[in-house]
Amino acid sequence: MSALFHFQSLLxxxxxxxCTCTYIRGQFPSIIDxxxxxxxxLFWKxxxxxxxxSPYVSLCCIVMAVRYMLYA
Incomplete structure (x- = not known):
């Protein structure tokens, strides 16, 4: 099943x-800017x-990690 058709995978x-775009912008800002x-x-946004x-994004990362560990 594709990630586009499964809501949890899409999230x-x-x-x-x-997370990837934020990390790349922190390391190499000229690429994104x-x-x-x-x-x-879209990558800049x-x-x-x-x-x-960032606090909400990190909280979502933790929730998704725990969710995948429990249901994997």
Whole structure:
């Protein structure tokens, strides 16, 4: 089953995208910051969400990790 059709997997993919974009922007800000518009602007927006909502994103990461450990 594809991650796009399973809601829990879709949430995990979005959460991993946010975390990855935030990490890349922290290490190499010029890569993310030069693409603020267009299709690649999605990565810039995901990095901004990760920066501004980092306590909530980290809490969601912990919840998803525990959920996968219990149901795996």
């Amino acid at each position: 995990l993919v979005i959460l991993l995208l946010i 030069r693409n603020k518009t267009g299709v690649l602007g 995901a990095a901004r969400v990760g920066e501004r909502l």
